[in-house]
Amino acid sequence: MTEKLCNPDATELHDNIARVRERIENACVRAGRCSDEVTLLAVTKTVSVERINAAIADGITEIGENRVQEYLQKRDALLPVKAHLIGHLQTNKAAQIAHRVAMVQSVDSLRVAEALNSAAEKHGITLDILAQVNIGGEESKSGVAPVEAAEFCAALREFSALNLRGMMTIPPISDTEYKKREYFSRMSQLFIDIRTKNVDNSSMDILSMGMSDDYEEAVLEGSTMVRVGSAIFGKRNY
Numbered sequence: 478m479t480e481k482l483c484n485p486d487a488t489e490l491h492d493n494i495a496r497v498r499e500r501i502e503n504a505c506v507r508a509g510r511c512s513d514e515v516t517l518l519a520v521t522k523t524v525s526v527e528r529i530n531a532a533i534a535d536g537i538t539e540i541g542e543n544r545v546q547e548y549l550q551k552r553d554a555l556l557p558v559k560a561h562l563i564g565h566l567q568t569n570k571a572a573q574i575a576h577r578v579a580m581v582q583s584v585d586s587l588r589v590a591e592a593l594n595s596a597a598e599k600h601g602i603t604l605d606i607l608a609q610v611n612i613g614g615e616e617s618k619s620g621v622a623p624v625e626a627a628e629f630c631a632a633l634r635e636f637s638a639l640n641l642r643g644m645m646t647i648p649p650i651s652d653t654e655y656k657k658r659e660y661f662s663r664m665s666q667l668f669i670d671i672r673t674k675n676v677d678n679s680s681m682d683i684l685s686m687g688m689s690d691d692y693e694e695a696v697l698e699g700s701t702m703v704r705v706g707s708a709i710f711g712k713r714n715y
């Protein structure tokens with residue numbers, strides 16, 4: 478442990494994680510929510526195995542990676558952790574990832590779902606997934622349109638080796654708290670609507686939204702999982 482204290486990078490990482498956790502907690506207090514309703518997922522794209530492991534040693538239990546290749550290169554050297562795929566998935570990569578992550582959050586088409594389902598079946602597992610919704614309807618972002626979300630979720634529930642746990646979104650970049658909250662609020666409402674319509678609603682419990690610049694607003698609007706990268710690991714060098 479003394480080693481950790483003497484390593485300035487580990488100390489900074491520790492402070493960053495503590496600060497993010499504190500802000501999540503404060504947002505929960507403001508929203509009248511319990512802080513254990515919100516999971517902190519550390520986004521580790523471009524981050525080295527050493528630093529990811531330092532974060533895990535500091536209490537991070539879930540990580541998010543964007544690219545299949547990058548994740549598979551790091552995977553064997555990671556301390557025990559739940560890994561989530563959060564970046565756009567190409568159908569031809571589904572077989573490589575389905576049995577190697579705890580969850581795929583970026584399911585944005587039935588083709589991808591079908592590929593994940595066959596891969597999961599082959600390995601005899603049930604894979605947790607989230608439906609990605611493009612809440613701002615942006616050209617540049619993946620995800621189904623909000624008006625298609627209910628039908629999409631219903632279709633996803635038909636895959637026997639997939640377990641639809643909820644929804645994920647990346648809203649447009651907004652510069653005011655008001656605008657940020659408006660998108661999150663819309664997403665939250667959509668999530669609640671779809672969950673309520675679902676007869677067997679027991680497993681839809683995750684609303685993944687909020688990143689470094691807006692996770693507090695996301696928590697205020699009902700997020701149950703925030704995906705935080707640069708506020709923990711610093712600015713990324715691509």
Ligand SMILES: *Cc1c(COP(=O)(O)O)cnc(C)c1O
Pocket residue numbers: 520522543563564647688689690704705706707708
């Ligand atoms: C990179 C990324 C994040 C984290 O972004 P930060 O702004 O660094 O917190 C979250 N979600 C997705 C899908 C990402 O690609």
